[in-house]
Amino acid sequence: MWDLLARSLGASTIFLFAALGELVNQRSGVLNVGLEGLMLFGGTAAFITAQTTGSYPLGFLAGLTIGGLLGLAHGFFSITLRGDQVVSGMGLWILSFGLTTYLGSAYTGPLGLARIPSLMGLSPFFLVGVALVAITWLLIFRTSLGLAIRSAGENPAAAEASGISVVAIRYLCVTVGGVLAGLSGATYTLSYNPVWNYNFLMGWGFVSLALVFFSMWNPWILLAGASLFGIMWQLSLSPELVLPGVLSRYVWRTVPFAITIPILVVISTPWFRTRWGLAKPEALGRPYAKG
Amino acid sequence: MRLGRYELTLEPRPAVSAVYTVLTAVVAILLALALSSFLFLSADASLLGAYRAVFSYAFFNPRGILATVQRAIYLLFCTYAFLVPLRAGLWNIGLPGQVFAGALAAFAVPFVLRAQEAQTLALAPGLLILLMVAAAAAAGAMLGGFAGLLRARLQVNEILVTMMLNSILFWLVAYMIKEGGPFMGATAEGEGFTLPAPLTAPLLRGVPFTAALALGAAVLLDLLFAKTALGYRIRAFGENPAAARYGGISPVALSLLVFLLGGAFAGLAGYHAFTAVPGVYKIPGNYGFYGDLAFYGIISALIARGSAVGAVPIAVLFAGLSLGARFAQGALHLPFGVDYALLGLLMMTFIASHALYQFRLAWRRVPSEVLQPAPTELPEG
Secondary structure (H helix, E strand, O other): OHHHHHHHHHHHHHHHHHHHHHHHHHHOOOOOOOHHHHHHHHHHHHHHHHHHHOOHHHHHHHHHHHHHHHHHHHHHHHHHOOOOHHHHHHHHHHHHHHHHHHHHHHHOEEOOOOOOOOEOOEOHHHHHHHHHHHHHHHHHHHOHHHHHHHHHHHOHHHHHHOOOOHHHHHHHHHHHHHHHHHHHHHHHHHHHOOEEOOOOOOOHHHHHHHHHHHOOOOHHHHHHHHHHHHHHHHHHHOHHHOOOOOOOHHHHHOHHHHHHHHHHHHHHOHHHHHHOHHHOOOOOOOOOOOO | OEEOOEEEEEEEOOOOOHHHHHHHHHHHHHHHHHHHHHHHHHOOOOHHHHHHHHHHHHHHOHHHHHHHHHHHHHHHHHHHHHHHHHHOOOOOOOHHHHHHHHHHHHHHHHHHOOOOOHHHOOOOHHHHHHHHHHHHHHHHHHHHHHHHHHHHHHOOOHHHHHHHHHHHHHHHHHHHHOOOOOOEOOOOOOOEOOOOHHHOOOEEOOEEOHHHHHHHHHHHHHHHHHHOHHHHHHHHHHHOHHHHHHOOOOHHHHHHHHHHHHHHHHHHHHHHHHHOOOOOOOOOOOHHHHHHHOHHHHHHHHHOOOOHHHHHHHHHHHHHHHHHHHHHHHHOOOOOOHHHHHHHHHHHHHHHHHHHHHEEEEEEEOOHHHHOOOOOOOOOO
């Protein structure tokens, strides 16, 4: 039982890192629907680097760097060029999907390094994730930088008038978001499941994106949501632990995705929106033109 | 940015001429092809030889041409599936899921009517084929319509919903065709049952009738958007939903409609891919590849800037390129996934061209009063 829980929390960590980055992104008003692409590229870069150099730290460094660069690219398009954020995000996703399939194909297979040690089966990255949640919460709700981030996402014109550089804040946040997405991908390919395969994520990034909406942009709720989805994900991979022999294993694989839809529906109902949904950043997805 | 007496700024382009639109599309595609040179660096052949291998297989080899046509039909249906909702400002990235739904529905017709063997056909083959086409379109439309309805009624993000449906349908197909699933073939495990010969799509010189559907749809779609009130409403809603609502356009009905229509096209793509292409005629074990291929539909709709007729040559080109790239990969010992890499490169150059499409770099002479040097001497008096 503990093994299953520990493994589930390992899965939660992947969701958590990516979703936390996206949360920071969205708090500043930038929507990045290409999260999955950033994770794919970061994960692939980390895997290739770690395998060729034999060094985990270098692998993580590569993953974080690629993630940050792609985040910056999204920032350039959506902040400087004030383009459609969905076009840019989708573009980054398909770009990453296509290029990583080609770049990684020669590395298909297991990583072949000694596994990163775990704490009685629990991934150390989960603890990093919890710490990051606390740091993010403190940053967003208890510091002046956090206030600047939130105001850039709620009312950028007012933020600018009070002396905040919306462009700088948003660039900072997309880069941090990208780095965390890269970390998420790297954690997947170096720790959670160190076997490279084309399009290895198959929807993890999009579930992470949905988790941000579920979290009402609060890091602690995000932690709870990510943990829940990690458990659900792990159970869908090995349903025989709970309900042996009931339904095909393929049907179980649909469960995490199938549950996401009704949750999205519930949080979109007028009842939920008026009661709980006020946390959504007002200027989310809208480019900001100064002056 | 200021350089001397001139200022360099990015300005939105006021109106874009048709020539310029075509030009950006051509430049985006050419640039992607140029960038793909890097992919061929590890090839056995020279750069020119690699390109020659791609193009000569796709467009000059009799077998290759036929394969290109088959794939172009598939890509065209996928293109429309993305294009129709896009004109209303909505993103249907559920193409793979809708393709799979169409394929499952098409094969459900002979399965339910126990017509898996040619001897036991209950109805005339023509009627059965018609039923299969209708079932595929209806299944795709239902899946698309579900996302459209959620978007229309509750503003649920359509990207997330369609993406979740992609994963759900992917695993449902696996359930249906693998490990003793209902549609599993009699001989080979991990594949769907093979369609009896009378139920395969009729061919004319090796080209199935779906080609006519695909080309006809291109003309009809462009007429719909250019000449009809409904098309105008869709475009108005896509360009400015708030203004459209003030103009009396119902967002609910429109969002649902474009997703129903888009889903139906993706369902037809599923019908075409698995029942109309000689040598397939079943849901193969690598069906996921067809789902990935559907994303070429997104990029061709984007590059065609919403014109269905404009998407036809683009889809043919992409069909040829993706097939030729696969061929060259084998012939020149390239790593797997040249066709995927091309997809990514096209997306990259599209985004770049999109920026140039929306903005222009403007050189402006800075007005001389701004530049006047600060007075170094106190004015007299």
